[in-house]
Amino acid sequence: MTKTDPAVDLAPLTESVVTGLPPEQVRDDRRKNAFRKPVSSLIRHAILIAAALLMLYPVIWMVVSSVRPNDVIFREPGIIFDSFEISNYVDGWNALSYPFNTYLLNSALVVLGSIVGNLVSCSMAAYAFARLDFTGKRFWFAIMLLSIMLPIHVIIVPQYVLFSQLGWVNTFLPLIVPKLLATDAFFIFLMVQFIRGIPRELDEAARIDGAGHPRIFLQIILPLMVPALATVTIFTFIWTWNDFFSQLIYLTKPALYTVPLALNAFQDAQSATDFGEMFAMSVVSLIPIFLIFLFGQRFLIKGIATTGIK
Amino acid sequence: MSALGELRRIKGSTPPKQRNQNRAAFLFLLPWFLGLALVTIGPMAASLGLSFTRYNLLSPPRFNGIDNFVRMLEDERLHTSLGVTFQYVFISVPLQLGLALLLAVALDRGLRGLSFYRSAFYLPSLLGASVAIAMLWRQIFGVDGLVNTVLAWFGIEGQGWISNPDTALGTLMVLNVWTFGSPMVIFLAGLRQIPAMYYEAAAVDGASRRQQFWRITMPLLTPIIFFNLILQLIGAFQSFTQAFIVSGGTGGPVDSTLFYTLYLYQRGFANLDMGYASAMAWLLLVIIAAFTAINFWASKYWVFYDDQD
Numbered sequence: 001m002t003k004t005d006p007a008v009d010l011a012p013l014t015e016s017v018v019t020g021l022p023p024e025q026v027r028d029d030r031r032k033n034a035f036r037k038p039v040s041s042l043i044r045h046a047i048l049i050a051a052a053l054l055m056l057y058p059v060i061w062m063v064v065s066s067v068r069p070n071d072v073i074f075r076e077p078g079i080i081f082d083s084f085e086i087s088n089y090v091d092g093w094n095a096l097s098y099p100f101n102t103y104l105l106n107s108a109l110v111v112l113g114s115i116v117g118n119l120v121s122c123s124m125a126a127y128a129f130a131r132l133d134f135t136g137k138r139f140w141f142a143i144m145l146l147s148i149m150l151p152i153h154v155i156i157v158p159q160y161v162l163f164s165q166l167g168w169v170n171t172f173l174p175l176i177v178p179k180l181l182a183t184d185a186f187f188i189f190l191m192v193q194f195i196r197g198i199p200r201e202l203d204e205a206a207r208i209d210g211a212g213h214p215r216i217f218l219q220i221i222l223p224l225m226v227p228a229l230a231t232v233t234i235f236t237f238i239w240t241w242n243d244f245f246s247q248l249i250y251l252t253k254p255a256l257y258t259v260p261l262a263l264n265a266f267q268d269a270q271s272a273t274d275f276g277e278m279f280a281m282s283v284v285s286l287i288p289i290f291l292i293f294l295f296g297q298r299f300l301i302k303g304i305a306t307t308g309i310k
Numbered sequence: 311m312s313a314l315g316e317l318r319r320i321k322g323s324t325p326p327k328q329r330n331q332n333r334a335a336f337l338f339l340l341p342w343f344l345g346l347a348l349v350t351i352g353p354m355a356a357s358l359g360l361s362f363t364r365y366n367l368l369s370p371p372r373f374n375g376i377d378n379f380v381r382m383l384e385d386e387r388l389h390t391s392l393g394v395t396f397q398y399v400f401i402s403v404p405l406q407l408g409l410a411l412l413l414a415v416a417l418d419r420g421l422r423g424l425s426f427y428r429s430a431f432y433l434p435s436l437l438g439a440s441v442a443i444a445m446l447w448r449q450i451f452g453v454d455g456l457v458n459t460v461l462a463w464f465g466i467e468g469q470g471w472i473s474n475p476d477t478a479l480g481t482l483m484v485l486n487v488w489t490f491g492s493p494m495v496i497f498l499a500g501l502r503q504i505p506a507m508y509y510e511a512a513a514v515d516g517a518s519r520r521q522q523f524w525r526i527t528m529p530l531l532t533p534i535i536f537f538n539l540i541l542q543l544i545g546a547f548q549s550f551t552q553a554f555i556v557s558g559g560t561g562g563p564v565d566s567t568l569f570y571t572l573y574l575y576q577r578g579f580a581n582l583d584m585g586y587a588s589a590m591a592w593l594l595l596v597i598i599a600a601f602t603a604i605n606f607w608a609s610k611y612w613v614f615y616d617d618q619d
Contacts, residue, residue, distance in 0.1 A: 045423070048416065052430035055488070059437065061456060062446050074454045121341040134335035144342070147350055151548050151598060153571055154591040157584050158356035159349065161367065181345025188342070213334040242439045244551040245571075249579055260441040264555065267445055275449060282442035289436055297429060300436075304495050 059286075066279040073275050085276060089284070092277030096265055097254045100281060103262035106251075107241060110175050110258055114240045115233050117179030118187050122232065123225070125182045126191030127217045131203065147185045152245065160249060174250045175243075179236075187232045190303065194228035195221060231303035234296040238289055259285045361589035366582040378589035388590070390565045391573040394479060398569065399546040402483035407538055410490040414497035415527065428498065432491035444485070444555035448472055451481045472556060475566035482552050482567060493538040500534035501527070529614040536613045540605055547598050550575070570594060 060079045067084050068076065076082070093100045128134070129141055163174040182188060198221060206216050222229075244260045251261060263285055266278055293300070336343075361378055363371035382388055417427055437443050450456040451471035458468025471477045504527065512522050550571040553561065561568030561576070574594070578587025 044416070044421070048421075048423075048427050051413070052427060055434055056430055058446060058450060058456070059434070059443075061450075062442075074456065074459060077456055077459045121345070124338045124340075125342040128335045128338035132331045132335040132338065134332045137335075140339070143346070147346070149544055149598070149602065150350065150354075151544075151591070151594055153548065153574055154357060154595045155350060155353035157578055157588045157591065158353035158360060160579075161356070161584070162348075162353065164367070178345060178349045180341060181349055182342040183345045183349050213331075213338070217338070238436055242441075242551075244441055244554070245575075248554075249575075260551075263441045263445060267448075267555065267558070278445065278449075282445055285442045286437060286440065289440070290433075293429075293433060293436055301428070301432070301495055304492050 062279050063283055066276065066283045068276060070274060070276045073279075088276035088280040091274075092266075092280040092284075095274070095277055095281075096262060098257075100262065100284065102255065103257050103259045104284075106172075106256060107258040107260075110172050110247070111237055111240045113172060113176035114179045115236045117176055118182075118184055118232055118236045119229055121180055121182035122184065122187040123191055123222065123229065124217070125188045126195055127213075127221060129188065130192045130195035131200075131216075131221070132213070144185050144188055147183075148189065156246070156249065163250070169250055170253050170256055172251075172256075175240075175246060184236070187235070190232065191225065191228050194225050198224050227299065227302070230296065231299040234292055234299050235303060237292055241288060357588040357591055360585050361592050363585040365585040365588075367584060368582070371585065374585070378586050381586065382589060382593065387565060387568065387573060391561070391568045391570045394561075394566065394568050395547060395549075395570040398479060398483060398486070398549065399543060402486040403539070403542045403546050405483070406487045406490045407493055407535065407542060409487060410493035410538070411497055411531075411535070413490070414494045414501060415523070417494075417498060418501045428491075428495065431494055435489040435491035438485060438489035439551060441551060441555055444552045447481060447485050447552070448556045473563055475562075475564040478556070478563055478566045482549075482556060485552055486546065486549070493542060496538055497531065497534055500531050504530050532613045533615060536605070536609050540602060543601060543605070544598055547594065547601075 057079065061077065064079050064081055065073045065076075066088055067081065067086065068088075069083060069085050072083065096103075125144075129137070129144070159174070160169075163169060166173075168174050168177075202220050202224075203216050206220050211219070242260065244264075247258050247261055248264070251257060254265070257265065263278075263281060266281060360371060362373060362375060364374045364377070365371035413427075413431055417424055421427070452458075453468075453470040453473065455468075455471070457471060461468040469477070471481050508526050508530075509522055512526060517525065548571055549569055553567045553569040553572050554575075557563075557567045557572075559572075559576075561572050570590075571594070574587050574590045577583045577590065
């Protein structure tokens with residue numbers, strides 16, 4: 001951080017006294033002023049771009065390496081497309097006992113079920129916490145918040161016992177049913193925060209018109225909380241798509257493998273020889289996340305800024 | 311019914327409304343209550359019970375008192391895994407948050423291209439938890455990996471970072487630091503909340519940029535730092551995927567990446583030592599709860615809440 005002469009900082013203030021502009025605007029002006037000092041701003045941008053490149057370098061390198069022949073990959077740290085070995089993708093796709101689309105479909109099913117489950121169950125619970133008065137509300141709310149911090153490992157063993165007794169191991173049910181029961185309390189909290197921001201007058205007006213809670217929830221609140229629902233959808237997608245621990249425990253048949261499990265099997269099977277194929281399938285596995293990032297960034301940034309989820 | 315009657319009903323009478331809402335609330339919360347009972351509290355109680363038993367899934371659990379906990383005292387690998395986890399948490403989380411704060415401050419102040427930089431720094435936090443990135447990490451820090459290729463340009467002879475027990479954990483820490491984007495976005499949101507007039511007043515009094523940072527930005531940001539710290543600590547204690555993939559599920563070399571959760575997985579699901587795994591899970595819960603509580607207690611001394619004055 002550079003030390004600046006206080007006199008420089010005072011300049012826009014004197015300016016504000018002269019022009020009578022509100023202070024907010026003056027700070028904006030001062031911000032713009034920073035860019036009139038081309039050298040320092042240039043250096044700053046150069047450092048930031050270098051940092052951004054360093055951050056993204058491993059990922060870009062993986063993408064480029066996924067279309068390189070195996071014998072070149074580790075000799076070539078460059079990140080310019082210099083060859084286009086599409087066979088990595090073709091061979092990688094069929095390298096395991098099932099073609100990769102099987103695993104993509106399995107992951108998609110788990111993700112879809114989780115999204116539907118979270119949207120329905122968490123929004124219902126959030127409505128109750130945000131809008132209804134009921135006995136012990138503060139207590140239940142506290143329980144809900146505490147459950148956010150509960151490590152999954154504390155419940156995984158008996159949960160596994162329960163689900164295996166129900167015959168649910170090697171089905172997608174252990175991964176989806178808990179979502180239908182609002183166990184991702186983080187999303188309840190996110191939606192409670194959002195509903196609290198919706199003016200109560202709207203509910204009151206609907207109540208005067210004779211609407212009960214189900215109708216207020218479905219016809220007033222839900223349509224208004226589309227941005228929150230989008231945030232929940234996106235985060236559920238990313239978390240479930242990346243999830244490894246519970247899928248590793250509940251899915252042991254290769255036909256049911258999800259993408260993370262398939263990649264893990266890849267690593268075991270190839271015994272670290274066919275990097276091109278491995279990188280190719282890694283890239284395939286990251287494409288959905290990347291697309292979500294491109295198109296849902298607005299909701300992601302808002303989501304983490306307001307609730308602090310990853 | 312007259313409009314006046316309607317109005318009075320809405321305005322005054324809580325008792326009938328209360329009863330109605332209790333029923334409605336119960337219906338709205340029914341899925342959550344079921345989940346709490348069947349998926350959260352029930353299993354929690356069961357796992358507490360199981361932690362006093364010997365249980366391998368195949369035959370019914372046999373009560374063995376505090377045997378599991380006594381075994382934990384003597385279990386060298388458990389102690390190793392605790393050491394590995396503590397090192398990982400207490401080194402990588404502060405580094406990650408420090409970097410997040412540094413970049414957030416650098417990106418504040420209306421920098422042009424903010425959204426581009428924010429995206430570039432944020433993307434790794436979305437990817438970092440995936441198996442694909444963990445596999446990539448295993449390759450780039452391998453003997454023939456990218457890191458050594460780059461080091462060779464500078465005439466430095468590399469090594470197998472993953473196969474060397476002294477450096478394997480370090481590569482996982484680097485991976486965690488790499489995902490500093492999400493706390494950074496939270497810091498950026500926090501910086502936005504600081505009123506511009508504070509800085510102007512300070513500038514009038516002749517405070518330098520450095521003084522402004524330490525006297526205004528930092529104190530007003532402490533609640534956000536606290537929040538990020540709690541969040542990242544809880545998350546880091548539970549890290550699993552990266553260590554599992556990078557070590558091929560073993561926690562090696564020589565248990566140097568044996569995260570607590572990885573060891574728990576090995577005992578519970580590879581050795582079917584479910585009673586012991588349950589006891590381990592409860593120790594993890596106690597550890598996380600203790601650190602969270604310590605943090606909340608310590609926050610009195612360093613977290614500054616603007617609305618208290």
